[in-house]
Amino acid sequence: MRKFEAPTLEEAYAEAARAFSCSITELEIQVVQNPSRGFLGFGKKPAVIVATCPAQERNRQKLERAQEPRSEEAAEAAAPVPAETPETPAPEVCEAPAAVVAEEIVAVVEEVIAETPEAVESEEKEAGAKPAPRLERDNDIFDNFYNETPDIHAVVSEIEEKINALFEHACFDIDRIQVGAFDE
Numbered sequence: 001m002r003k004f005e006a007p008t009l010e011e012a013y014a015e016a017a018r019a020f021s022c023s024i025t026e027l028e029i030q031v032v033q034n035p036s037r038g039f040l041g042f043g044k045k046p047a048v049i050v051a052t053c054p055a056q057e058r059n060r061q062k063l064e065r066a067q068e069p070r071s072e073e074a075a076e077a078a079a080p081v082p083a084e085t086p087e088t089p090a091p092e093v094c095e096a097p098a099a100v101v102a103e104e105i106v107a108v109v110e111e112v113i114a115e116t117p118e119a120v121e122s123e124e125k126e127a128g129a130k131p132a133p134r135l136e137r138d139n140d141i142f143d144n145f146y147n148e149t150p151d152i153h154a155v156v157s158e159i160e161e162k163i164n165a166l167f168e169h170a171c172f173d174i175d176r177i178q179v180g181a182f183d184e
Contacts, residue, residue, distance in 0.1 A: 012048070
């Protein structure tokens with residue numbers, strides 16, 4: 001515990017924080033005397049506080065305990081247990097050269113990458129999703145955009161189905177929505 005004096009409580013708190021090199025919120029503070037301005041400068045009293053920093057106290061105590069000599073029994077109890085015990089066998093050490101292991105890893109990764117598109121396509125087929133069209137080049141999307149003439153009735157029925165499916169999960173009771181083709 002240390003005693004600090006300053007013209008205001010705030011300044012005393014700041015001085016204590018600087019002295020302990022910690023935050024004001026970490027301090028335990030007891031106000032011994034509140035400051036007063038007095039009358040025309042007579043009877044003026046500074047703020048007096050007593051502060052401690054519990055975090056620093058704990059750290060200091062830990063250091064003291066660490067520096068104390070230990071008894072032989074405590075040293076044996078704190079000694080590390082050997083890695084090999086009958087219950088836990090030693091880990092296997094890889095005898096292969098690093099280059100061989102690297103080649104095996106690359107081969108496995110290439111197999112996984114090669115299998116991935118097929119797995120995704122089979123999952124899409126099982127889920128009933130339409131496969132994405134395979135394009136020869138990226139510009140085919142833009143070239144075919146204006147050339148496609150979809151069946152308007154098929155588009156209308158698809159929109160109607162999806163909107164009604166969406167509103168079935170709403171918290172309100174909504175009548176079936178009808179969608180029609182309208183062309184100006």
